[in-house]
Amino acid sequence: DAGVIQSPRHEVTEMGQEVTLRCKPISGHNSLFWYRQTMMRGLELLIYFNNNVPIDDSGMPEDRFSAKMPNASFSTLKIQPSEPRDSAVYFCASSREHYEQYFGPGTRLTVT
Amino acid sequence: AQSVTQLGSHVSVSEGALVLLRCNYSSSVPPYLFWYVQYPNQGLQLLLKYTSAATLVKGINGFEAEFKKSETSFHLTKPSAHMSDAAEYFCAVSAGGSARQLTFGSGTQLTVLP
Numbered sequence: 001d002a003g004v005i006q007s008p009r010h011e012v013t014e015m016g017q018e019v020t021l022r023c024k025p026i027s028g029h030n031s032l033f034w035y036r037q038t039m040m041r042g043l044e045l046l047i048y049f050n051n052n053v054p055i056d057d058s059g060m061p062e063d064r065f066s067a068k069m070p071n072a073s074f075s076t077l078k079i080q081p082s083e084p085r086d087s088a089v090y091f092c093a094s095s096r097e098h099y100e101q102y103f104g105p106g107t108r109l110t111v112t
Numbered sequence: 113a114q115s116v117t118q119l120g121s122h123v124s125v126s127e128g129a130l131v132l133l134r135c136n137y138s139s140s141v142p143p144y145l146f147w148y149v150q151y152p153n154q155g156l157q158l159l160l161k162y163t164s165a166a167t168l169v170k171g172i173n174g175f176e177a178e179f180k181k182s183e184t185s186f187h188l189t190k191p192s193a194h195m196s197d198a199a200e201y202f203c204a205v206s207a208g209g210s211a212r213q214l215t216f217g218s219g220t221q222l223t224v225l226p
Contacts, residue, residue: 004155031212043156043202043216050212091155100146101214103155 002026004104006092012110018080021107024073025094033101034067034077035091043091049075082111114139114205118217126225131175131190133220135203138184144206145186146214147177151199159201162186173197198224 005024013019025032033048047057049069057067064083069075079086089108093101119134137143144163148156160171167179177188186203200221204214 033213042218045213048213056213093156095212100158100161102158103148105155 004092004094004102006090006104006107008107009105010108010110012112013082014112015083016081017111018078019082019086019109019111021077021090021092021109023075023077023092023104025075025092026096026102027073029094029096029102030072031095031101032069032075033093033095034075035093036088037091037106038088046077079109082109084111087111114143114207114215116203116205116215116217118201118203118220120220121218122221122223124223124225125193127195128192131188131193131197131222133188133201133203133222135177135186135188135217136184137186137203137205139205139207141207145177145179146204146206147171147175147186147188148202148204148216149173149199150202150219156202159188193222193224195224195226198222 007022031050034046035043037043046059047067052069067077087110089106091103091106093103095101115138117136125131146161147159149159150156159175160169162169162179170176175190177186179186200219202219203217206214
């Protein structure tokens, strides 16, 4: 089975540019989670979806961040406009039952 | 609401020695508990989980953890450390039931000395 797939693995962009991160969850999983990891703040849950519907977006830092899940096999996290403080590793995770989440390899975002 | 406290952000052990990583949780409902491991430049990998069955849970790579309700703890142990165990370890709690969110601890970096 393929695991959670994220793209790109690395993204370097300039402040003010739009950034789109992509995630393909494990087939058959019905929950999808976006996290952000930084040295200062650790691992933070940004938003999660259940059956393609956003359930809790209280972790989204501000309106510059948006996430969509148009179907069960694809989700995006968009930052527009990006700022240097958005630099972090962004993880996508998915789960089915019993609550264990399976993480993707992450996207390392650098905003200069 | 749930929370997790991992005591010790850095732990060093000698190769072959016992590994003990501490995790205490707070939850208003019976919790589900997890340990994840993160190797450099990789995502988090599930080591083991407790979901209200046996209190002693065995995971991958020789790790195990014991759920102690009276102590609100879920410490991770391994009898004999290997160099390949060097990584960051995260404890996480879920409220169980219909809740799906995990609350993660701040992580413990394990160093294994030769």
